[in-house]
Amino acid sequence: MKEGWRKLPLGAIIPEAGSAEKFHTGDWRSERPIYHPDKCIQCLICFIYCPDSAIKVEDGKVVGIDYDFCKGCGICAKECPPKAGAITMEREMK
Amino acid sequence: MIVARTGNEAMAEAMRQVNPDVVAAYPITPATEIVQIFSSFVHDGLVDTKFVAVESEHSAMSACIGAAAAGARVMTGTASQGLALMHEMLFIAAALRLPIVLCVVNRSLSAPINIHCDHSDTLASRDSGWIQIYTENSQEAYDSVIQAVKISERALLPVMVTIDGFIISHGMERIDILDDREVREYLGEPPKRPNLLDIDKPITMGPLDLQDYFFEHKRSEIEGMNTSLPHIEAVAREYKERFGRYYPVIDTYRIDDAEVAVMAMGSAAGTAKVVVDRMREKGKKVGLIRMRVVRPFPKNYLKELIQGFAAVGIMDRSDTLSTLGGHLYVETRAVLYRASHQPPIKNYIYGLGGRDISLEEIEEIFEEVLEIGKSGKVTEPVVYKGVRE
Amino acid sequence: MPSLKELIKKQDLLSGGHRACAGCGATIIVRQVLLAAQYPVVVGASTGCLEVVTTIFPYTAWKVPFIHSAFENVAATIAGVETGYRALKEKGKIKEEIRFIAFGGDGGTYDIGLQALSGAIERGHRMLYICYNNQAYMNTGIQRSSATPYCAHTTTSPAGKVIPGKPQFRKDLTEIVIAHDIPYAAQASLAYWNDLTKKVQKALEVDGPSFINVLSVCPLGWGVPSDMTVEIARLAVETCFWPLYEYENGKYIINRKPREKKPIEEFLKKQNRFRHIFRHPDRDKIIARIQKEIDRRWERLLKRAG
Ligand code: SF4
Ligand code: SF4
Numbered sequence: 001m002k003e004g005w006r007k008l009p010l011g012a013i014i015p016e017a018g019s020a021e022k023f024h025t026g027d028w029r030s031e032r033p034i035y036h037p038d039k040c041i042q043c044l045i046c047f048i049y050c051p052d053s054a055i056k057v058e059d060g061k062v063v064g065i066d067y068d069f070c071k072g073c074g075i076c077a078k079e080c081p082p083k084a085g086a087i088t089m090e091r092e093m094k
Numbered sequence: 095m096i097v098a099r100t101g102n103e104a105m106a107e108a109m110r111q112v113n114p115d116v117v118a119a120y121p122i123t124p125a126t127e128i129v130q131i132f133s134s135f136v137h138d139g140l141v142d143t144k145f146v147a148v149e150s151e152h153s154a155m156s157a158c159i160g161a162a163a164a165g166a167r168v169m170t171g172t173a174s175q176g177l178a179l180m181h182e183m184l185f186i187a188a189a190l191r192l193p194i195v196l197c198v199v200n201r202s203l204s205a206p207i208n209i210h211c212d213h214s215d216t217l218a219s220r221d222s223g224w225i226q227i228y229t230e231n232s233q234e235a236y237d238s239v240i241q242a243v244k245i246s247e248r249a250l251l252p253v254m255v256t257i258d259g260f261i262i263s264h265g266m267e268r269i270d271i272l273d274d275r276e277v278r279e280y281l282g283e284p285p286k287r288p289n290l291l292d293i294d295k296p297i298t299m300g301p302l303d304l305q306d307y308f309f310e311h312k313r314s315e316i317e318g319m320n321t322s323l324p325h326i327e328a329v330a331r332e333y334k335e336r337f338g339r340y341y342p343v344i345d346t347y348r349i350d351d352a353e354v355a356v357m358a359m360g361s362a363a364g365t366a367k368v369v370v371d372r373m374r375e376k377g378k379k380v381g382l383i384r385m386r387v388v389r390p391f392p393k394n395y396l397k398e399l400i401q402g403f404a405a406v407g408i409m410d411r412s413d414t415l416s417t418l419g420g421h422l423y424v425e426t427r428a429v430l431y432r433a434s435h436q437p438p439i440k441n442y443i444y445g446l447g448g449r450d451i452s453l454e455e456i457e458e459i460f461e462e463v464l465e466i467g468k469s470g471k472v473t474e475p476v477v478y479k480g481v482r483e
Numbered sequence: 484m485p486s487l488k489e490l491i492k493k494q495d496l497l498s499g500g501h502r503a504c505a506g507c508g509a510t511i512i513v514r515q516v517l518l519a520a521q522y523p524v525v526v527g528a529s530t531g532c533l534e535v536v537t538t539i540f541p542y543t544a545w546k547v548p549f550i551h552s553a554f555e556n557v558a559a560t561i562a563g564v565e566t567g568y569r570a571l572k573e574k575g576k577i578k579e580e581i582r583f584i585a586f587g588g589d590g591g592t593y594d595i596g597l598q599a600l601s602g603a604i605e606r607g608h609r610m611l612y613i614c615y616n617n618q619a620y621m622n623t624g625i626q627r628s629s630a631t632p633y634c635a636h637t638t639t640s641p642a643g644k645v646i647p648g649k650p651q652f653r654k655d656l657t658e659i660v661i662a663h664d665i666p667y668a669a670q671a672s673l674a675y676w677n678d679l680t681k682k683v684q685k686a687l688e689v690d691g692p693s694f695i696n697v698l699s700v701c702p703l704g705w706g707v708p709s710d711m712t713v714e715i716a717r718l719a720v721e722t723c724f725w726p727l728y729e730y731e732n733g734k735y736i737i738n739r740k741p742r743e744k745k746p747i748e749e750f751l752k753k754q755n756r757f758r759h760i761f762r763h764p765d766r767d768k769i770i771a772r773i774q775k776e777i778d779r780r781w782e783r784l785l786k787r788a789g
Contacts, residue, residue, distance in 0.1 A: 005310035010250060010318070011191035012311045012540065013288055014298035020500035020537070020544035028505065044487040048518075048676045049713050051510040053499040060492050069499025073506035073702075074710030089710075115570035118563060144570045146562065149602030153559035156599065159552050160527070160563025166570055168563075186552050290548040290564055291577050293523045298543035300534075300551035307540045 021069075025052065029072030032092045035064045039086035046076035046087060099269050101262035104232040105171065105197045105255075106131035108239035110141055111277040114195075115166035118146035118157035120176060123209045124259040125199035128171040151176035155183035155194075162192035163299055165289030167243065170194070173259060174201035174215045181219060184252075188223025189315050190299060193246035193284070194253075196224070197239060200360065200411075201259040202447045210448020211259035213360065213411040217388075217421045223315060225253040225322055226389040228359045230345070232257070232267040237339055240277055244329045247284050249322040258361040260448065272337060280336060323390050343392045344399065345384035348374060352381030354467040355400075356459055357422060358409040359385045362444070362451055366409075369456040380460050385422060393429045400426065401435040404467030407459050409479075411445045419443070419476040438472045444479040455479055484681040490518045494546070501544035503536040506709025508699035508716065509615045510536070511673045513586065516613060517547065519680035522582040522687055525568075527561035529591030530554035532622045532701075533615060555595040558603035558612060561585040565608045582611065582687045589616040589630035593656045604663045604692045611686045612694045614656070617701040625704045629654040632724075633773055635756045637704075642759035647769065652776055660694045661730045667693040669729040669738075673700070674716035678727055678738055685731070698725040706755020715753060722750045723781040728788065735788040744781070747774045 009015055040062060047055045047062055054070035056063045065076075065087075077087040099107060106128045109117070117136075119129040136145040146161075148154045151172050162168045172180065177198060187194055202212040216226060225245060229235040235257045242253040257263055272280075288297050303311055327343060334340035347367050349355055358366050363384035373380050383399065383406070400406055410420020418424045423441035430436050442459050444451045459479065466472055496517035503510045509532055517524070525548045528534040534551045537544040552560045565583045572578075587596055592614040600612060619637045620626040627640035633652045636642040640649035660668050667689045671679040679697060686693035698719055700712040707715055719725035722745045727738040748770055751757040760769050 002306060003310070005313040005317070008307075008310055008314055009288070010314065011288075011299065012189065012301060012303065012307075014301055014538070014541060014543040015288065015295070016543070017296040017298075018498035018544065018546040020539075020542040021498045023500040023502075023539075023542045025500055025502065044491050047491050048487055048515065049511055049673075051503060051505075051507050051514070051712075052501070053495045053497060053514060057491055060488060062491075066499060071505035071709075073712070074708070075506055075511075075712055078710040079713050115574075116563065116566050118566070142570070142574065144566045146566050146606065148559065148562075149598060149605070153556060153562075153599050153602055156552060156556035156559035157563030157566065160550065160560040160565075161567035161570075162563075163550050164525075164564045164567030164571070165576075166567035168567070182553060183556070190552075290525050290550055291568055291571065291579075291581065293525070293548060293579055293581060296546055296548045298538055298545050298549045301538035301540045301543060302535050303540045311540075 024068045025071055026067045029092045031072040031089045033065050033077050033087045036086045039084050041084045045079050049075050049079050096270050098266050100264050100266055101232045101235055101257040102127035104236040104269055105239055108236045109169055110135045111274050112243050113141045114143050114169045116144050116161035116168045118148050118154045119170045120148050120151045120154045122173050122176040124263045125171050125173040151179040155180040158194045159187050162194050164291050167284045168194045171197035173199040177215045184219050184222035187252045191250040195242045196254040198254050198256040199259045199263045200256050208447040211261055212446045216256050217412045225251050227255045227387055229257055230363050233269040241329050245326050249325040251318055261361045319390050343387045344395050345386050347382040349381030353379040354405045354463045355381045355383050355403045356407040357383040366456050369453055397429050403437045405437050405463050406439045407463035409442045413443050438466050440472050441476040442479045449480050484677055493518050496546045498544045501537045506702045506712045508673050508712050509533045512615050512697050515676050515679050516683050519683040521684055522580055524582045524584050527557045527585045529557035529587040531588035531591050554591055556599045557585045557587045559599040561610050562603040562608040565610050585612045587614055590620040590628045593630045594628050604665050607691050614696045615699040617699040619704050621701045621704045647759055647763055657696045666691045667731050669695045671695050671697045672716045672720050674713045718750045721745045722747050724750050737788045747777050
């Protein structure tokens with residue numbers, strides 16, 4: 001149940017920064033990027049181009065894909081250096 | 095301290111004493127002086143205010159919104175076309191619940207272009223969610239601007255205070271102004287609100303609502319307006335206790351034993367008071383109702399008040415262009431619906447584009463209303479007083 | 484220039500879960516800009532795709548303070564925020580060093596917001612204005628703006644039987660901004676993240692207004708597959724359709740001179756918004772005309788950069 005008007009903060013403010021993380025866009029995908037850690041050269045290119053902050057990062061390294069948010073645009077796979085080829089696209093199984 | 099000031103000077107003086115954090119404004123006749131005088135205060139170092147000399151009224155209100163969202167105390171001034179250009183942003187300021195004080199010098203809306211007084215400009219924005227206070231003279235304008243700061247910060251709604259273009263804005267009056275220190279002590283620091291500069295608590299302002307939330311947010315804003323009257327009254331009472339001058343939501347003059355009354359707003363109410371005195375001398379039991387706060391519309395007070403008369407003449411310095419008549423007339427009719435006693439009312443639209451209304455003309459209105467009081471009949475409910483046929 | 488190693492250590496200030504289309508260029512730009520910012524920032528956005536997709540109540544993708552008020556006025560709104568900041572800072576009520584960034588689409592910047600932008604620049608507010616320029620009104624469903632290129636198909640400049648797309652060449656907004664004698668202005672592209680992030684950091688050091696016009700790619704509006712966003716943005720630079728340059732302290736610097744300027748046809752043929760040109764009886768003439776205009780503007784820029 002959504003809140004009634006008396007419970008909402010005045011002025012339609014959203015007080016919780018980054019609350020969009022509760023909204024998962026992963027089910028928009030028709031294609032799914034697969035990350036191959038063995039091939040990854042940690043160039044970090046996928047991280048800087050992902051429109052959905054969906055490249056998982058740990059200690060300054062790429063470690064995978066956040067499928068909660070990834071929309072399957074394919075930019076990471078396309079921009080991953082060909083010599084690495086560490087991300088490939090697959091059909092999304094639903 | 096008693097000083098001689100025009101309405102514009104009085105409003106600018108109040109702004110100087112408020113010493114807001116930000117003023118963003120654009121010149122427009124007849125409010126230009128407010129902006130001019132205030133910029134000289136800024137350039138002479140008499141205020142700490144950051145003055146933003148914007149390139150349009152739309153940007154003036156946009157910058158006020160930004161500054162208020164940053165947590166600053168914000169004021170501006172405009173008139174007529176300027177207010178119309180701000181129109182879009184007025185709604186947004188109110189819906190974001192930002193305390194902004196706007197000094198408006200009433201002037202007719204084009205076309206034809208005209209720089210003189212009527213109330214079409216502020217009444218066209220009566221549904222924007224702003225509190226509206228219409229003042230009668232420079233003294234009241236001065237006091238109301240100071241009060242508006244408090245009201246806006248308590249009700250979390252923007253407030254516009256108006257004076258009549260040229261008649262008040264450029265007319266010199268003796269007014270009693272407070273000490274700077276008194277004003278500053280009275281206003282104190284603005285209460286803390288969620289704001290954009292609290293970088294450790296990042297908020298999002300002005301989001302997109304779909305069908306699932308817009309209605310709730312509007313309902314909440316409507317409640318803000320619905321519950322704002324007590325704030326306005328509390329501020330009026332406190333102001334009186336502190337400084338002695340009192341302005342009720344609806345001002346009345348010699349109505350106690352009056353058989354009929356005339357309702358008016360702005361400077362014409364001052365003229366009408368003179369007429370009331372004249373007629374009282376002749377033994378005629380007439381009184382005056384002056385609407386001061388129009389948003390929120392003080393429906394309960396008005397309903398109560400107006401039922402005591404045999405007839406009421408309603409003077410409007412605007413027309414709704416809806417076939418229904420002037421704004422006050424239309425709203426008063428709505429208030430009277432299903433009242434136990436419904437006095438006959440008649441609408442006198444006057445003074446558009448600054449057309450003078452004379453004491454004699456107002457006296458004619460009173461005489462007619464007395465007649466209506468006797469006969470109980472209104473033949474022509476809406477008439478235009480002082481227009482050439 | 485910030486390295487990716489540095490940037491990846493910073494917190495993403497635009498979260499996932501926003502509703503931009505897959506492959507949206509605008510959100511790539513915002514991520515890069517916010518990652519680059521070396522100060523805490525307050526962000527404003529004009530009405531448009533970016534604002535809509537990132538702030539659908541009760542969700543916000545912004546992890547920085549954010550304000551949207553209307554379409555034509557993000558420059559004025561953020562100017563107000565910045566002025567409020569200066570006032571409160573002077574009074575000691577705010578301690579932090581904060582910077583202010585406005586994001587506007589091309590509609591909100593080239594067209595309806597031009598006046599507010601010009602006013603804010605002239606008044607010298609310390610703000611960085613970023614135009615995420617996808618060359619049409621995408622939020623309302625792909626209508627032409629003054630940033631839309633010649634012959635591009637949009638829903639209000641359709642590829643018709645008589646008129647093949649937009650009849651006019653696009654306006655050069657960056658030059659209009661430069662004409663204000665602005666301390667810092669630049670053109671950038673989401674494909675050149677290193678160039679864009681460097682420019683953002685420079686701009687945020689400027690004590691006054693700064694402006695970056697970033698070419699964005701809208702897969703839907705341009706008619707390209709979603710994985711092509713970066714590649715198309717790169718081609719725009721390689722063909723000199725969108726030169727990367729800076730204007731700093733009165734001097735032009737070209738940041739990237741393609742060793743071999745690629746023919747514009749390579750850029751055009753990959754996008755459905757130009758598809759009709761290739762089927763047009765005057766195909767060669769049209770392409771030549773576009774090429775000529777690109778060459779003319781590029782030569783002019785080379786001259787300005789001395
Ligand atoms: S497919 Fe697109 S959204 Fe998903 S991780 Fe790759 S770049 Fe990000
Ligand atoms: S782009 Fe490819 S190689 Fe580079 S970090 Fe990402 S997955 Fe690894």
